[in-house]
Each structure stands twice: as structure tokens, then as C-alpha cells.
Amino acid sequence: MLDGPSVVAALERVGITHVVWIPDSELGTWEPALRASAKLTLVRVCREGEAFTLAAGLLLGGKKPIVMVQCTGLFEAGDALRNVVHDMKLPIFFVVGVRSWYLQQKEATTDTCPIFSEPIMNAWQIQYRLLDSSHSADDLANAYLESQHADRAGAVLIAE
Amino acid sequence: MPMTQRQALEVLMPLRGERIVVTTMSSAGIWPTLSQSLLDFAYIPSAMGHGPSLGLGLALAQPERGVIVVNGDGCQLMSLGNLATLAQQPANIFIIVLDNGQYEVTGGQPHAGTGRVDYAAVARAVGVKRTYTFTDLPSWQSGAAEAISGPGPVVIDLKVEALPNQKTPKPPRPMAEQIRRLQGALSVA
Numbered sequence: 001m002l003d004g005p006s007v008v009a010a011l012e013r014v015g016i017t018h019v020v021w022i023p024d025s026e027l028g029t030w031e032p033a034l035r036a037s038a039k040l041t042l043v044r045v046c047r048e049g050e051a052f053t054l055a056a057g058l059l060l061g062g063k064k065p066i067v068m069v070q071c072t073g074l075f076e077a078g079d080a081l082r083n084v085v086h087d088m089k090l091p092i093f094f095v096v097g098v099r100s101w102y103l104q105q106k107e108a109t110t111d112t113c114p115i116f117s118e119p120i121m122n123a124w125q126i127q128y129r130l131l132d133s134s135h136s137a138d139d140l141a142n143a144y145l146e147s148q149h150a151d152r153a154g155a156v157l158i159a160e
Numbered sequence: 161m162p163m164t165q166r167q168a169l170e171v172l173m174p175l176r177g178e179r180i181v182v183t184t185m186s187s188a189g190i191w192p193t194l195s196q197s198l199l200d201f202a203y204i205p206s207a208m209g210h211g212p213s214l215g216l217g218l219a220l221a222q223p224e225r226g227v228i229v230v231n232g233d234g235c236q237l238m239s240l241g242n243l244a245t246l247a248q249q250p251a252n253i254f255i256i257v258l259d260n261g262q263y264e265v266t267g268g269q270p271h272a273g274t275g276r277v278d279y280a281a282v283a284r285a286v287g288v289k290r291t292y293t294f295t296d297l298p299s300w301q302s303g304a305a306e307a308i309s310g311p312g313p314v315v316i317d318l319k320v321e322a323l324p325n326q327k328t329p330k331p332p333r334p335m336a337e338q339i340r341r342l343q344g345a346l347s348v349a
Contacts, residue, residue, distance in 0.1 A: 041220075043245075044248065045213070045241075045242075045245045046241030046244050049209075049210060050210065050213040050241065050242050052207075053207055054213040054214070055217060056217060057213065057215060057216060057218040057220070057221065058220060060201075060214075060218055060221070060342060061218045061222045061348060062221055062346060062348030063217075079208065080207040080213075082207070083205060083206060083207035083210070087335055088335055088339065089335075089336065090339075
């Protein structure tokens with residue numbers, strides 16, 4: 001299970017310094033734990049493209065940020081993501097909340113977000129893992145560590 | 161009479177100190193003719209409109225160093241919200257908007273805010289406490305030292321001359337080399 005306290009503990013364990021985010025209703029439940037952390041700095045941005053380039057600046061400056069956004073914001077942030085991952089080749093890591101994923105599995109939603117989230121990740125050539133309720137914060141931490149050891153960008157999609 | 165971009169940057173040059181200077185678009189072509197510092201970063205290729213965000217990340221990572229971002233007005237409009245993001249951070253960052261009222265490198269077309277947007281006023285409205293506007297070279301020459309000092313964030317709107325038929329400049333060196341230089345200078349490589 002992914003909840004605020006377990007996610008924060010995992011992020012602290014792998015040395016994350018900054019969480020750059022615009023929360024959705026699922027990720028937003030992590031906010032109290034993120035705010036309570038003495039090791040993580042929470043940086044709020046106005047639009048998701050900003051999150052990726054701000055995190056790029058943190059990486060250039062020697063910090064270890066992680067970006068957290070909803071899939072709608074991922075769609076908006078395409079140019080920033082392209083620039084940070086493919087022009088600058090920075091090992092940015094991010095968490096994407098996939099709205100309506102469970103409902104889409106049951107064909108019980110008209111929300112188009114879950115249809116396009118994974119194809120978008122593939123289009124941008126980002127290696128990712130989809131984490132559902134069977135996964136834990138350790139899986140998120142391991143995905144982060146894998147991307148950093150490989151010096152490449154990476155992501156987890158959170159089924160919502 | 162507005163100053164030229166080169167004149168604006170010539171005034172900035174001796175005041176930058178040991179700060180990181182991030183340049184975008186036209187300024188990224190001019191700045192390397194004035195400075196060869198390892199702390200210069202030409203943000204080309206860029207994500208358009210995101211120079212201030214990149215600079216803010218650097219400023220948060222390197223709070224003692226300080227960052228100057230030279231942005232264009234068209235770029236600033238593309239991500240106007242980054243001024244609100246900036247306002248919430250007591251970061252050592254100076255955003256300079258070279259305001260020529262046009263998209264310079266695409267042929268000089270007006271943008272949505274040409275002749276109407278007061279960038280310093282927008283910055284103040286979203287909570288940036290220190291803002292400046294300089295409309296000509298003498299005022300920038302006399303006011304730059306105060307503007308480029310003290311606590312950030314600071315937003316500076318410089319009215320500059322609009323030039324036709326400008327091209328997107330080439331970066332002074334490939335991105336990978338720029339990153340290596342900057343991180344080496346910051347001792348974070």
C-alpha cells in the first residue's frame with residue numbers, strides 16, 4: 001500500500017531532498033506526511049511543466065528531487081519533459097497519478113486519462129512502472145534507485 | 161529610446177559577481193560574447209518559457225551562490241505562473257525580462273501581451289516584493305547595482321529595442337558540455 005507516511009519514509013531512505021509537485025486527490029493525501037518530513041522540502045508549482053524544469057535546476061545544482069503530478073499535468077508538461085530528459089539527459093524521476101485507472105479496468109468510466117497515460121510515457125521513451133494497490137512504497141523507492149543507478153530518467157504511475 | 165539587448169547585458173556583466181547566469185533565446189547569443197564564465201548556462205535547447213523555473217531550481221540548490229535568469233517577454237508569458245512559484249520562495253534569484261514586445265526569433269510577430277503587460281506589476285501582484293522597471297539605458301545604468309543586489313527573488317523588466325529578422329542563436333557549446341562545466345564549477349559533478 002502506498003500512503004503518505006510509507007512514501008515519505010521511502011523517499012527519505014533513498015536520499016530525496018525535494019518534492020516538486022502539484023497534487024491530485026490521491027497524491028494530495030500524502031501532503032501531511034510530506035510537510036512533516038524534516039528531510040524533504042516540498043516545492044509547490046503552478047503548472048506541471050514548471051515542476052520538471054525546476055527539478056532539473058535542482059539536479060544541476062546537486063540536489064535529489066522527485067516530481068509528483070497527475071496524468072493530466074503530465075500531458076501538459078510534454079515540452080518540459082522532452083527537454084529535461086532528451087535534450088539535457090538528466091535522470092529526472094517522477095510520480096504520476098493515473099486518474100480513473102481502476103474504473104477504466106472495469107470499463108466503468110468515460111475518463112480518457114487512463115487511456116493515454118501509458119502511451120504518452122512510451123512516446124516520451126520514459127521507463128516506468130505501474131504501481132497499484134498491491135505495491136508498496138518500497139517498489140517506488142526501488143524504481144527510483146534503478147533509474148539513478150542507470151543514470152536515466154524514470155517514473156512510476158500510480159493507479160487511482 | 162529603449163536600450164539594445166547588448167547594452168542591457170553590458171550593464172549586467174560587471175554586476176553578476178559569482179552568480180550563475182542562465183540565458184535564453186537572444187540573450188544566449190549575446191552573453192557568450194561578454195562572458196566566458198564557467199557559471200554561465202545558455203539554456204538552448206530549452207523548454208520554452210521555463211528558464212525561470214530552471215533558475216529557481218538552481219537557486220534553491222545553491223542558495224549561497226545566487227542565480228540570474230535573462231528571459232524574454234514572450235518566454236515569460238508562456239509560463240507566467242512561474243512568477244507566483246517564485247514569490248513563495250525566499251530564493252537568491254533575479255529574473256530579468258528583456259521586454260521587446262515581440263517574438264524576436266520567429267520574425268518579430270507581436271505576442272498576446274505586446275504593449276499591455278507590465279511584468280513588474282504582475283510580479284508584485286503575485287507576491288514578488290522586489291521589482292524594477294527600466295525603460296532606457298541611463299536609468300538601467302544608474303539603477304542596476306541596486307536591483308542586482310540584496311535579497312531575492314527580484315524581477316526586473318528592461319524595455320529593450322525590438323530587432324527584426326533575428327534567428328535563434330546557437331549555444332556556445334553542446335548541452336552535455338555546458339552541464340559538465342556548470343556542475344564542475346559548482347563542485348557537484
